[in-house]
Amino acid sequence: MSVTLKDVAALAGVSRSAVSRTFTEGASVSAKTRSKVEKAAQTLGYSPNALASSLTTGRTKLIGLISNNFHNPIFLEVFDQFTRALQERGLRPLIVNLTDETEPANSVRMLRQYSVDAVIVASSTLPPSFAKAFHDAGVPVVHTFGRSATSPEVHVVGIDNVESGRMAARELLARGYKRIGYLGGPKDATSARDRYRGFMEEVEKHPSIAVSYSFADNYSFEAGRAEMLRLLQGTPAEGYFCGDDILSIGALSALSDHGLKPGIDIGIIGLNDMEMSRWESVALTTIHQPIKQIITSSVDLVEEMLKDPKRYPEARIFPCRVIERGTLRPRP
Amino acid sequence: MSVTLKDVAALAGVSRSAVSRTFTEGASVSAKTRSKVEKAAQTLGYSPNALASSLTTGRTKLIGLISNNFHNPIFLEVFDQFTRALQERGLRPLIVNLTDETEPANSVRMLRQYSVDAVIVASSTLPPSFAKAFHDAGVPVVHTFGRSATSPEVHVVGIDNVESGRMAARELLARGYKRIGYLGGPKDATSARDRYRGFMEEVEKHPSIAVSYSFADNYSFEAGRAEMLRLLQGTPAEGYFCGDDILSIGALSALSDHGLKPGIDIGIIGLNDMEMSRWESVALTTIHQPIKQIITSSVDLVEEMLKDPKRYPEARIFPCRVIERGTLRPRP
DNA sequence: GGAAGTTTTGCAACCGATTGCAAGTTTCAT
DNA sequence: ATGAAACTTGCAATCGGTTGCAAAACTTCC
Structure with missing residues (x-):
């Protein structure tokens, strides 16, 4: 079926080792054999079987x-x-x-x-x-x-997810929000928990600030939207740290349903800085993750x-x- | 390093073939050897090397x-x-x-x-x-x-991309748009060309309809947005078929910049029906691709x-x- | 020209599996 | 108990390569 080392060796009139060596970096082959082999390989359309070689080299890439x-x-x-x-x-x-x-x-x-x-x-x-x-x-x-x-x-x-939580909290506080909330990813995700921890840690330094938190079912638009819709049924906070841009965008959609303007009626800060957050129609303030x-x-x-x-x-x-x-x- | 057929064979006290056979569907092994082998494999934590077997079977999956x-x-x-x-x-x-x-x-x-x-x-x-x-x-x-x-x-x-182009044109015409346009993907993409062809084919049946077209640089938000911004500098059509949802969403963003309402000031129909098109904030009318x-x-x-x-x-x-x-x- | 040193080459074993074949073992009917 | 048929099993070759080793072929230098 496919052309192998042996075929090339036969055509070039050399041993299989010679062929193998012309195809492995830094092996010892004379210019003459190398060119013979290369020509043969060329005409036969040979290229080495990476999987076969992995057997001996122990590397598959x-x-x-x-x-x-x-x-x-x-x-x-x-x-x-x-x-x-x-x-x-x-x-x-x-x-x-x-x-x-x-x-x-x-x-x-x-x-x-x-x-x-x-x-x-x-x-x-x-x-x-x-x-x-x-x-x-x-x-x-x-x-x-x-x-x-x-x-x-x-x-x-x-x-550092904990630090990113702190950063978000500091940012909300610096903007003068007095009642703030964390809208995190799924409760069992380490990232959601760590961001929560950092966020709370920072907020607790300021006893006058009212803080609330909740976790979305997963990192998705729908989950972010659903959670924000739920929050809007009660008394929402003034500003939220959403644990991910996609949650933020879901939350923004929920705000828009209620005729609320982000940045004016309710603040949102996300995390990730994904492409979509840069879209003019989204324009999400967010924590850039490199x-x-x-x-x-x-x-x-x-x-x-x-x-x-x-x-x-x-x-x-x-x-x-x-x-x-x-x-x-x-x-x- | 890693445990092989041979190790299992040795521990189970059988030949390598026996081991191989217990791991290949429909091979002939007695219940006794099978269980011996399975136990040995278990204790050694053996699992067959798919790449090695591909050598002989010719299948890698x-x-x-x-x-x-x-x-x-x-x-x-x-x-x-x-x-x-x-x-x-x-x-x-x-x-x-x-x-x-x-x-x-x-x-x-x-x-x-x-x-x-x-x-x-x-x-x-x-x-x-x-x-x-x-x-x-x-x-x-x-x-x-x-x-x-x-x-x-x-x-x-x-x-059938040509047919999808026709479908889009029919839909725009059925809504009573008199000046319509195609905003396609990259000119060298077969899909963009075929959709264009179908679109034009359908429009040309209606001589009273004014038609225009242009191609975005690629299938991306930015390209769709850029192209619509360009169109809005002249006299845009009343309704557009954007050759892909992401182009549509880019175009929507451009409309919003100009304070234009989709579906009211300018019509947009996309193609794909991706998750994002279902978001309430997007609500894109589109051609569903299954x-x-x-x-x-x-x-x-x-x-x-x-x-x-x-x-x-x-x-x-x-x-x-x-x-x-x-x-x-x-x-x- | 020849000894010593350096390169190049092919042989053969090996990587971890599969599989045709023949020998060995069971099963089962007689 | 016997022989034929049906299963199991291990041997050995093979898949497509790599590589240590020793022999062969070059170089170099005197």
Whole structure:
């Protein structure tokens, strides 16, 4: 069927080793054989079977990319960045869509069957234990957007979620909001909990401030909208920190239903700064999470681990910053 | 390092063949050996190396998934559906992000190196020749969202883009718009051209109707917005068919800048019916493209091709229908 | 020209599985 | 108990490559 090493060797009149060597970086071949081989390979249309070679080399260049955020548009950006960053380095993403399950066992088994060189868990909602399961199975792993504090056994790249919560609280307070609220992602997501913690920590320094909180069912437009609609049935706060831009946009939609103007009637600050938040019709004031840097750094880290799988675990934390748009009242 | 067939065989006290056979469907093993092997495998934590077995079986269950639409949110839905559908059937998506190139040679080579069993080209902008390159290289291929008419050599699953153009035109005419326009995707995308063709074909039956057209730079919010802003500098038409929901949403944003109300001042009809179009703040009237059915059918087709790689090429065309929301004036 | 040093080459074993074949074991009817 | 038929099993070759090792082929230098 397809053309193999042997065919090329035969045509070029050399041994199979010679052919193998012309296709492996830094192997010893004379210019003469190399050119003979290359010509033969050319005419036969040969290209080496990466999977076969992985058998002996132990490297597949396959990287498992696991996620469960398929309803948050930010993830398209994340996907785009990841696939590109991996491709640029000659690595191949093998996707796992975890939409309905959070049990690592299956994914671990499957990814081991395919001998992935490493795994990237790209999710802010999966627990550290999920990533750790790969580590325990001997698979190098990076948890991007993961929780840093409590997972010393696994590489984590992302932001300090607690600090981002504080930052949001400070921002709302600086704008003079007196009754503020946290509208977070799903209660069991580490990111939602950490942001909550930071937010509360900061607010509690100011006893005069009234604070409330609630958690949406997941990081999605619908969940954000539903939660804000619920809040609007009672007495809403003056300003909200929504734990993610997509929640914010859902919340904005709820406000609009009630004829409320964001930034005027009710303040909203999000987190992520996704493309959509920049749209003029959205103009969301938000905390910028440096997605691109986080992803590049994650892939860098993956490469490091390919060289040294026992690399000492590390947390790479990137700072966030507030992006001023139109959904908070101006600072006084 | 990792535990292999041999280790299990040794522990279970049987030959390697016996182990292999207990792990392959429908092979001949006695209940006794099977249980011995399973126990040994259990204690060792063995699971077969899919790549090694692919060497002899010639099947990897790896499916190349190629796309270039990483700036259209619809693609997140597409991605979600594809990865799930493949997973459910025990197939593994190997992603290729084609953002900057349209030259098939590289992708073909790479995917052949990884011995993918088949390739799915998920793009409405790549030409039929792109998909054909895989066919020519002997790789089974399905072009999802591809152009059906002129590519008899490759399986295509999608909609009839020409007909969708006609449908849009009929809808605008039925609402009594007298000056209508097509705001399409990139000029070199087959989908944009076919929709244009159908649109014009239908309009030309009505000589009294004034028609105009233009093409956005790509299928993105920014491109749609930019193009509509440009149109608004002159004398815009009364109703537009935007060749994709994301273009429509970009266009809506432009209208809003000019204080124009969609459905009242200017009509907009999109195509796709993506999640976002259902958001109350968007409420886009659009032509529903049955994404889920298209994707399921594509993966079905992939499975068929695994059984019979020489399967006679087929176009699977799914009907669309208009979804009435708020961006067209009501039918009289 | 020849010794020593450096490169290049092919052989053969190996990576982790599968599978045709023949020998060994069961089953079962007689 | 016997023989034929049906299952199981292990051997050994194979899939498409890589790589350590020793032999062969070049260089270099005197």
